[in-house]
Amino acid sequence: MKIVKISLLLMALAILSCKENNKGKNAAEEKIPTETSKIEVQGHRGERGHSPENSIPGFIAAIDKGVDVVEMDVVMSKDGKVVVSHEPFMSSAYVLTPAGDTISKQQEKDYNLFTMTYDSIKKFDIGSKGNTAFPEQKRSKTYKPLLSEVIDSIENYIVSNNLDPVHYNIEIKSDPTEYEKSQPKPAEFVQFVMQVLEEKGIIPKINIQSFDVAILEEMHQAYPDVLLAYLVGSGEFEENMKKISFTPQIYSPYYKLLDQEKVTEIKQSGMKVIPWTVNEQADIDRVKTMKVDGIITDYPERAIE
Known part of the structure; x- marks a missing residue:
């Protein structure tokens, strides 16, 4: 027992x-x-494939297509206004003068936005001419908006239509050879941009990106809580990282620089990988298989599942 x-x-x-x-x-x-399978889709300059770039109609169209993030560029006017524009001048590719005339390649840099007041800048038409690089782009008269106006327009549209919030990827267009010529120096430039973003109360919804390491260094020191993306157009990952004193949250390379090994290496360093500007369907599908964290594209509908 x-x-x-x-x-x-x-x-x-x-x-x-x-x-x-x-x-x-x-x-x-x-x-x-x-690991989440969700790949963030960012509408490049709105949705440049079908709408005038960096325009309010383009950003709204991208939101209607379901982007997670609207990507845009900012420059400065003479009177200290933060203007949404890829170039610090009036590009001959898609801009018409207030009189409706075309601008030649030789003339375009004479229209330096840093030497123009915003009232003057707003009179130029960035949508009626279209862009030969994007034959499907809808032609409609529009203008280069202020960053503050873009934010108000997007936020109001989302609330009015009961849509999910979007985030903002804001590129500070900066070139060391252009300091005090077509832009302020980095510290001043960063202050102008961040003042707008703080006033609009959207800091939790943003990241700042730039090719200029000096801009990223200034952001890191002055605004350590803001997400930063390191834009690169060439070079090896290891060499590019030697140019910056800290590890940003995002590494954003030209998509042709990537393969699976590089994506793995970047992620192991603690950064997300968000390539630009991925437009062809085959390229979009290829970078998706690499498990990138996001895709910046002129054709967001091609990347959205």
Whole structure:
């Protein structure tokens, strides 16, 4: 009888031990982070493939297509206004003068936005001419808006239409050879941009990106809580990272610089990978297989599933 009791006790302990082991295993499995399959889609300059770039109609169209992020560029006017524009001048590719005349390639840099007041800048038409690089782009008269106006327009549109919030990827267009020629120096430039973003209360929804490491260094020092993206157009990852004193949250290379090995290396360094500007369907599909974190594209509908 005593032997039977001991056997039953040993069986009970074995069952209890098995349950505890399975419980521990399940708990451990729950703690293992699973990589999300969601790839963030960013509308480049709105949706440049079909709408005038960096325009309010273009940003709204991108939102209607379901982008997660609207990507845009900012420059400065003579009177200290933050203007949404890719170039610090009136591009001959898509801009018409207030009189409706075309601008030649030789003339375009004479229209330096940093030497023009915003009232003058707003009179130029950035949508009626279209852009030969984007034959499907809708032609409509529009203008270079202020950053503050873009934010108000987007936020009001989202509320009015009961849409999900979007984030903002704002590129500070900066070139060290252009300091005090077509732009302020980095510290001043950053202050102008951040003043607008703080006044609009959208800091949790933004990241700042730039090719100019000096802009990123200034942002890192003055606004350490803001997400930063390091834009690169050439070079190896290791060499590019030697040019910056800290590790940004995002590494944003030209998509042709990437392969699976490089994506893995960048992620292991603690950064997200968001390539630009990925437009052809085959290229979009290819970078998706690399498990990038986001895609910046002129054709967001091609990347959205």
